[in-house]
Amino acid sequence: MAKLSYGSSSPALxxxxxxxxxxRTHPSxxxxxxxRVRLFxxxxxxxxxxxxxxxxxxxxxxxxxEQRVKEAGIEISVRQSFLTDPAVAVKNLxxxxxxxxxxxxxxxxxRKVFCEVFKEKLYGKKYVWFxxxxxxxxxxxxxxxxxxxxxxxxxEAVEGHVTTEIVMLNPETVRGVSNxxxxxxxxxxxxxxxxxxxEETGGFQEAPxxxxxxxxxxxALNKTVAPLKAKGRRLEDFNYNNHxxxxxxxxxxxxxxxxxxxxxxxxxxxxxxxAMTLIEQLQGGSYKKIGYYDSSQMxxxxxxxxxxxxxxxxxxxxxxxxxxLSI
Numbered sequence: 462m463a464k465l466s467y468g469s470s471s472p473a474l475x476x477x478x479x480x481x482x483x484x485r486t487h488p489s490x491x492x493x494x495x496x497r498v499r500l501f502x503x504x505x506x507x508x509x510x511x512x513x514x515x516x517x518x519x520x521x522x523x524x525x526x527e528q529r530v531k532e533a534g535i536e537i538s539v540r541q542s543f544l545t546d547p548a549v550a551v552k553n554l555x556x557x558x559x560x561x562x563x564x565x566x567x568x569x570x571x572r573k574v575f576c577e578v579f580k581e582k583l584y585g586k587k588y589v590w591f592x593x594x595x596x597x598x599x600x601x602x603x604x605x606x607x608x609x610x611x612x613x614x615x616x617e618a619v620e621g622h623v624t625t626e627i628v629m630l631n632p633e634t635v636r637g638v639s640n641x642x643x644x645x646x647x648x649x650x651x652x653x654x655x656x657x658x659x660e661e662t663g664g665f666q667e668a669p670x671x672x673x674x675x676x677x678x679x680x681a682l683n684k685t686v687a688p689l690k691a692k693g694r695r696l697e698d699f700n701y702n703n704h705x706x707x708x709x710x711x712x713x714x715x716x717x718x719x720x721x722x723x724x725x726x727x728x729x730x731x732x733x734x735x736a737m738t739l740i741e742q743l744q745g746g747s748y749k750k751i752g753y754y755d756s757s758q759m760x761x762x763x764x765x766x767x768x769x770x771x772x773x774x775x776x777x778x779x780x781x782x783x784x785x786l787s788i
Contacts, residue, residue: 463710467674468667472521475731484732486674491525493625495756496738510539510559514566551577568596576610579618586770594626598660628737637720646722673721681713744768
């Protein structure tokens with residue numbers, strides 16, 4: 462039977478031998494990697510470091526990144542991991558003089574990591590951190606009994622980091638299959654949340670993907686009616702042993718193509734959503750959009766509004782590669 466998910470990003474799910482009928486409106490986590498490599502090349506960085514939480518999704522994402530940077534002539538000079546406590550891993554990054562650091566971990570662990578980053582002074586003009594962009598926008602300000610850093614400490618440590626995230630909300634004002642624009646959808650969602658911003662409410666950033674997943678399934682089921690009728694069958698005849706109906710549902714999902722509130726919905730050969738990547742930077746405690754990357758077209762749209770911490774400790778527009786190479 463075909464299966465459809467809106468929040469699963471594990472690269473392992475792209476394996477058609479293990480998951481032959483799986484589809485997802487959330488792209489694979491590996492979709493971040495072409496964007497990361499493109500930025501490394503843009504800023505002329507040839508050595509990076511990584512720190513990951515030891516879970517399957519981050520391990521397989523990092524394995525994919527390692528292959529991509531190798532092909533691009535970029536070296537991963539330091540690779541650290543941790544299960545629950547990142548203290549030793551962060552110390553090792555400092556000891557091995559890591560400068561460009563890719564972090565792969567869940568939001569709760571991100572607070573632990575950056576509390577240790579603050580303690581080790583692994584931030585500021587000498588360092589650039591790359592993080593996942595699907596945390597709540599205020600993730601570093603949330604009081605967490607698992608850490609002993611203040612909000613001020615955390616805010617200082619995270620300043621200037623870069624995030625990559627799948628575009629989950631259509632940036633264009635387009636009425637899609639639901640007859641809603643993306644902004645109308647967000648307005649309706651905020652109303653349901655009692656006025657809360659979905660970007661600051663854990664778990665709701667993926668709401669557009671969930672909405673479009675329901676539409677993808679509905680459209681696919683609708684698309685099966687005619688071919689099933691031609692075979693003298695109906696959807697109502699479905700059972701888990703009926704391979705004809707299962708095949709028609711799979712074929713319909715596999716050929717999905719429609720405008721949703723998250724953007725254009727189409728699946729690749731592995732059943733994963735194809736999408737653009739949003740690049741943001743934390744500037745003055747708030748995330749600012751600094752670019753988009755379309756890996757299918759290898760096209761980087763850059764806004765030229767990235768800001769870096771200067772020698773005086775203040776944020777300033779400055780060339781990132783020269784800044785790091787001269788330190």
